[in-house]
Amino acid sequence: MKKTLTAVAGALVLSGASLVSAADYVENYKEIVKNADWDGMQTVTVNIDEFSYDANLTFKSGQAYKLELKNVGEKKHYFTAPEFFKNIATRKAEVNDQAEIKADYFTALEILPGGQLDLYFVAHNKGEYEVYCTIDDHRDEGMDDVIVVE
Numbered sequence: 001m002k003k004t005l006t007a008v009a010g011a012l013v014l015s016g017a018s019l020v021s022a023a024d025y026v027e028n029y030k031e032i033v034k035n036a037d038w039d040g041m042q043t044v045t046v047n048i049d050e051f052s053y054d055a056n057l058t059f060k061s062g063q064a065y066k067l068e069l070k071n072v073g074e075k076k077h078y079f080t081a082p083e084f085f086k087n088i089a090t091r092k093a094e095v096n097d098q099a100e101i102k103a104d105y106f107t108a109l110e111i112l113p114g115g116q117l118d119l120y121f122v123a124h125n126k127g128e129y130e131v132y133c134t135i136d137d138h139r140d141e142g143m144d145d146v147i148v149v150e
């Protein structure tokens with residue numbers, strides 16, 4: 001048991017939500033997740049490396065997604081997108097069929113080299129949201145992108 005937990009902890013670090021008022025995120029996200037068409041879920045893979053998020057980060061409001069965040073690089077990287085996460089309906093984050101994390105919303109996800117984290121969500125509020133890596137100078141190096149919900 002201890003070994004499994006260590007492996008999971010080594011795969012990623014999650015920053016959960018802090019205490020904020022309900023209006024700061026999609027309040028009825030549970031209902032949106034429950035009513036979404038998960039049979040029609042679309043999978044989007046983001047290959048993360050030095051120093052980019054290689055994917056078309058455009059999502060359709062109302063559509064259910066599995067966002068596969070794969071670190072194919074040699075350094076660890078963040079997928080930090082607090083405004084995006086607050087404007088979607090989060091179902092769960094999953095790691096290697098070993099763990100599921102449920103939260104109202106996330107602020108940042110860290111993926112270690114060779115690691116993968118899957119985020120299940122329903123795109124909701126339309127807009128443009130920043131995503132970036134907060135490690136060292138990675139953002140300046142190019143790990144700064146825009147997520148679009150249309």
Ligand SMILES: [Cu+2]
Pocket residue numbers: 076077078133134135138143
């Ligand atoms: Cu990085």
